[in-house]
Amino acid sequence: MSEELRPILETRGLGISFGGLKAVQDFNLRLYPGELAGLIGPNGAGKTTVFNLLTGVYVPTEGSVMLDGEVLNGKKTHQFVAAGVARTFQNIRLFRQMSVIDNVKAAFAKDIKYRMGAALFRTPAYWRAEAAMEQRALDLLDIFNLKEYAGALASSLPYGQQRKLEIARALATDMKVLLLDEPAAGMNPTETAELVECIGIVRERFGIAILLIEHDMSLVMKLCERITVLDYGQTIAEGGPEEIASNPRVITAYLGESDGEEDASHA
Amino acid sequence: MKKTVKRGYIVNSAVIAAVYALCIVLAATLGREGSFKLILAPSIWQCCYLILLASSLNLVLGFMGQLSLGHCGFMAIGAYTAALISLAFQRAGAYDDKSGPVFLAILFLCIISAGLLAAAFGVLVGIPALRLKGDYLAIITLGFGLIIENVINNLPFAGQNGLAEGSAAASLYATGLGFGSTDRVTYLWAGIGVTIISVALMFMFIRSKYGRAVRAIRDDEIAASASGINTGYYKVLTFAFSAFFAGIAGALYACCNSSLSTASFSFTNGSILNSTFVVVMVVLGGMGSLTGSVVSAVIMFILNYQIANGAWVDALPGFIQGVFTYPMLVYAVVLIVIIMFRPKGIFGTYEFSILKTPGDLVRLFKRQGRGKKSAGKEAAAQ
Numbered sequence: 001m002s003e004e005l006r007p008i009l010e011t012r013g014l015g016i017s018f019g020g021l022k023a024v025q026d027f028n029l030r031l032y033p034g035e036l037a038g039l040i041g042p043n044g045a046g047k048t049t050v051f052n053l054l055t056g057v058y059v060p061t062e063g064s065v066m067l068d069g070e071v072l073n074g075k076k077t078h079q080f081v082a083a084g085v086a087r088t089f090q091n092i093r094l095f096r097q098m099s100v101i102d103n104v105k106a107a108f109a110k111d112i113k114y115r116m117g118a119a120l121f122r123t124p125a126y127w128r129a130e131a132a133m134e135q136r137a138l139d140l141l142d143i144f145n146l147k148e149y150a151g152a153l154a155s156s157l158p159y160g161q162q163r164k165l166e167i168a169r170a171l172a173t174d175m176k177v178l179l180l181d182e183p184a185a186g187m188n189p190t191e192t193a194e195l196v197e198c199i200g201i202v203r204e205r206f207g208i209a210i211l212l213i214e215h216d217m218s219l220v221m222k223l224c225e226r227i228t229v230l231d232y233g234q235t236i237a238e239g240g241p242e243e244i245a246s247n248p249r250v251i252t253a254y255l256g257e258s259d260g261e262e263d264a265s266h267a
Numbered sequence: 268m269k270k271t272v273k274r275g276y277i278v279n280s281a282v283i284a285a286v287y288a289l290c291i292v293l294a295a296t297l298g299r300e301g302s303f304k305l306i307l308a309p310s311i312w313q314c315c316y317l318i319l320l321a322s323s324l325n326l327v328l329g330f331m332g333q334l335s336l337g338h339c340g341f342m343a344i345g346a347y348t349a350a351l352i353s354l355a356f357q358r359a360g361a362y363d364d365k366s367g368p369v370f371l372a373i374l375f376l377c378i379i380s381a382g383l384l385a386a387a388f389g390v391l392v393g394i395p396a397l398r399l400k401g402d403y404l405a406i407i408t409l410g411f412g413l414i415i416e417n418v419i420n421n422l423p424f425a426g427q428n429g430l431a432e433g434s435a436a437a438s439l440y441a442t443g444l445g446f447g448s449t450d451r452v453t454y455l456w457a458g459i460g461v462t463i464i465s466v467a468l469m470f471m472f473i474r475s476k477y478g479r480a481v482r483a484i485r486d487d488e489i490a491a492s493a494s495g496i497n498t499g500y501y502k503v504l505t506f507a508f509s510a511f512f513a514g515i516a517g518a519l520y521a522c523c524n525s526s527l528s529t530a531s532f533s534f535t536n537g538s539i540l541n542s543t544f545v546v547v548m549v550v551l552g553g554m555g556s557l558t559g560s561v562v563s564a565v566i567m568f569i570l571n572y573q574i575a576n577g578a579w580v581d582a583l584p585g586f587i588q589g590v591f592t593y594p595m596l597v598y599a600v601v602l603i604v605i606i607m608f609r610p611k612g613i614f615g616t617y618e619f620s621i622l623k624t625p626g627d628l629v630r631l632f633k634r635q636g637r638g639k640k641s642a643g644k645e646a647a648a649q
Contacts, residue, residue: 020342025390055493057489063596069342076492077492077493078496078497080491080494081492081493081494084493085582086495087493089344089489089490089493093487093489093490093493094486094487094490095482095486095487095490095491096486096487097482097484097485097486097555097616098479098482098483098486102479102482103483105476105479106479106480106483106491106494106496107477107494107495107496108476108481109480109495109496110495110496110497112476113629114475114476116477119471119472119475119476119477119530120468120472121278121469121471122471126475127273127576130475140605169494170493170494173495
């Protein structure tokens with residue numbers, strides 16, 4: 001996290017208003033290569049809105065998003081992905097009627113160079129590209145122990161495996177930054193432990209930057225090196241896990257004010 | 268894995284080629300016989316364009332999950348394109364006896380240009396329309412179907428009352444392709460060949476990166492774009508690709524009729540050539556199965572033909588015969604029964620393959636046998 005490193009993902013004064021409602025304002029984030037940062041906040045604080053801004057689902061009304069120095073404002077979601085930002089969703093969004101391996105292959109779409117003619121007439125270029133992709137997809141599934149399910153329908157996987165497949169699919173886009181939206185939501189402790197292991201593998205193998213939204217505080221405190229706290233669309237705190245855990249504004253945001261004066265004096 | 272896939276392609280292509288050759292030989296030998304010439308040959312030709320129509324709509328409806336109700340509009344474009352081009356050539360004196368290599372070249376030119384013009388309209392309609400989804404897309408494509416009908420009716424060179432033998436498009440129909448008069452089965456091989464190649468191309472399309480992208484869009488459009496798929500591009504591309512084959516279907520339709528009128532493609536048309544019935548065909552066969560579309564197009568054709576011409580209809584009680592004078596009612600019942608008992612259609616998403624299907628059939632029967640046995644046990648327990 002040294003300052004001489006250039007941030008891979010950076011936002012400057014990012015904000016969006018829906019009519020009169022300022023859902024997110026003046027959001028500044030610097031994510032460095034290899035870092036795992038957390039984004040937390042009470043319900044409705046604007047966390048998912050931030051993700052939608054960072055992936056081009058929403059166009060920001062102010063500020064900018066930069067990936068590796070390139071300004072991505074106003075681009076479409078698939079262009080964000082092409083630039084190197086991939087994400088998972090709060091409620092799992094898989095291609096449910098497709099096989100597990102096809103879910104991963106679909107995310108290779110931008111990497112496959114063969115054209116329509118090659119696909120329709122099954123030229124050697126098609127076979128080469130498909131074979132290479134098959135291998136890449138299997139390798140990726142292997143990392144997450146999903147190889148045995150390769151031919152199964154995505155919707156037939158158990159919940160924890162679906163979450164893993166979603167992460168595998170995001171990794172298939174060959175991204176630089178991975179955004180995980182509440183990956184542990186709805187998981188039992190065993191599945192959460194598996195997920196933590198899985199995130200560890202991702203960091204180790206791919207060395208990418210990860211931004212994580214999560215409600216499970218023990219998970220966030222354990223995993224994240226740096227945490228940003230949002231409330232009512234504004235950043236109220238930023239820092240390491242211990243710092244955040246003892247920050248009075250954060251405690252107020254989560255638990256409400258107990259007496260008022262004590263917290264206000266700190267803020 | 269890759270090797271078995273390749274072998275599958277080779278075996279399937281070889282078998283299809285063999286069946287095709289057999290058909291052609293049979294057609295050539297039976298060609299002189301009255302009933303083949305008058306009934307079977309035209310029926311096969313009609314099945315060809317219905318198959319093309321249903322399977323091309325399946326790309327949009329079944330694989331991409333977008334409800335388009337204007338598919339016959341593209342067919343109309345294709346039909347009129349083919350007819351007008353052939354007419355132009357005939358007026359220029361490029362051919363007169365409707366045989367020989369020149370005529371054949373013109374025939375294929377008609378078919379290809381019909382497809383290309385329909386595809387161009389597919390792009391034009393698709394770019395604005397595919398920003399919408401579900402009911403809204405259905406409404407806008409429905410509107411397109413109506414618009415195209417009226418536009419063609421008002422084109423000075425397309426004939427307000429349609430193109431008919433003796434006037435505009437007589438060239439193509441009078442004898443040649445030839446269901447006009449004397450030599451009905453001459454070009455049956457071309458019709459079947461075009462259909463086989465088209466269905467094969469559609470199959471290649473869905474079993475490639477394009478097909479994966481399209482199915483991903485059907486399952487979850489937001490996740491598809493978050494996986495780097497340019498959803499707008501793939502949607503318009505697939506819509507145009509589908510329109511291309513609908514245009515070819517139109518060209519084949521034009522080839523087997525002695526007259527051409529937009530009424531044949533309109534919504535009020537009571538035959539099976541109507542955008543809503545194409546949807547019925549796709550649903551009946553299975554959304555997401557080209558095999559299903561091929562089979563259901565043939566089933567719908569046979570049903571339609573039998574209701575209209577079957578001798579057994581006369582043996583039925585009077586009131587059922589009465590119902591049969593409104594074939595729409597029969598198709599509605601067919602659709603209701605399918606949705607109630609087999610909502611995924613006959614084939615679901617299953618595709619036929621020479622190497623796999625026999626094994627799959629054996630497994631299916633075994634499973635059903637087991638199902639019956641366990642049902643028997645339950646009954647005994649009660």
